Amino acid sequence: MRPLVLFASLICFHCILRKCFCTSEQDKVLSITAATLEQVSLLQNISRHNETVLWQPASPSHIAMNTPVHLYIQSSSVTRVTELLQTHGFSFSVLLDNTQNLIQEQTRNNTTDPKSGGMNNERYHSLEDIYHLVNKTSQEHPDMTKLILIGSSFEKNPLYVLKLSGRRGPVDKAMWMDCGIHAREWISPAFCIWFINYALTFYKEIPDITTLLDKMDIYILPVMNPDGYKYTWTTNRMWRKNRSVKEGSSCVGVDLNRNFDANWCTAGASSNPCSDIYCGQYPESEPEVQAVTKFLRSHKDSVKLYFSIHSYSQLLLFPYSYTLEQVPNHTELFELVQEASFKIRRHYRNIYRYGSGAKTIYLAPGGSDDWVYDQGIIYSFTFELQDRGRYGFLLPPNLINNACNEAFAGVKTIAMRVLEKLQ
Secondary structure, three states, X not given: OHHHHHHXXXXXXXXXXXXXXXXXXXXXXXXXXXXXXXXXXXXXXXXXXXXXXXXXOOOHHHOOOOOOEEEEEOHHHHHHHHHHHHHOOOEXXXXXXXXXXXXXXXXXXXXXOHHHOOOOOOOOOOHHHHHHXXXXXXXXXXXXXXXXXXXXXXXXXXXXXXXXXXXXXXXXXEEEEEEOOOOOOOHHXXXXXXXXXXXXXXXXXXXXXXXXXXXXXXXXXXXXXXXXXXXXXXXXXXXXXXOOEOOOOOOEOOOHHHOOOOOOOOEOEEOOOXXXXXXXXXXXXXXXXXXXXXXXXXXXXXXXXXXXXXXXXXXXXXXXXXXXXXXXXXXXXXHHHHHHHHHHHHHHOOXXXXXXXXXXXXXXXXXXXXXHHHOOOOEEEEEEEOOOOOOHHHOOHHHHHHHHXXXXXXXXXXXXXXXXXXX
């Protein structure tokens, strides 16, 4: 009996160490629909609890009737939350009940030595990996790349932009793409890395990417929010904002995509530092936003096309997001995203909704694409990549290539059309 007692003791001790107390309950993601205003109010209150994280929409204020809400719930609160939902007659279902396994799968290939792995398109890369990869790429392709330090983050992590060019003389047109503005959206930096690899591998082999690199310079910022991204690898996988600290507040971080000077901090943003859509103390208060706006202001005569890559929901969006009013070239932009969505659906059998940001999802002032548009860069787009909620932010590594192929189809379609328009 003594060995059995010892074995049982070891099991319990292991469980206590893992803070699971021998329960099989895991963190879960639920899809919840509020059918009445009373349910909307209750769901907003539930989602503000510190053991839940809203995946979709980005803020409790955006919760609406008859629109699915994706809510991440820590294991210690799963029973309490589900009982509340049942008591109040909510319609809900479990999207994910194995979140820990998915997180482990996303980080399994992480390594403390970035030199041990190359530009693998079927794994997610840590911040250190990404820095190593862009530096290595610039050294291996000096004729087609240039590494540009445009600034640093709140925690002094460098903000590297990789400039891609064809083997030709100077041109007067450029495209910008930023990824990773929201820390937990890992497929976004993965796409920027994928794009760099694809462009350098297939230049002079595939006509479309060859044309793009021969006709324009392409500036790529793989991780706009390095502090937040690193934090999602080390501490909290569900973190969204940057990691800046506001004096007098115990809450950390600003939503960088609410911090641009585009109808800043109006309806759709929050002045509460604890909110996931906190707009900051003033427009461009954050060093990451300052670095991007400074670079784009100094290059706005050449930058004709802008992409900001996000996840998830499978959306192709254009300005405005800060108002329901239409931009002057609304029809032109609508036709571009419509064609991009059609190409993705035809080639990859996947559906991407499209339209102006405010009308397609919700009001979101202070966004990068609106600011860019108001600077005169009228071909400005935000892509929300895979998926539509099956995995959400925990998209498995084996789906990276599919997501990137779809995103590239959209980027390529729009970029080629814009080049035609600019001839």
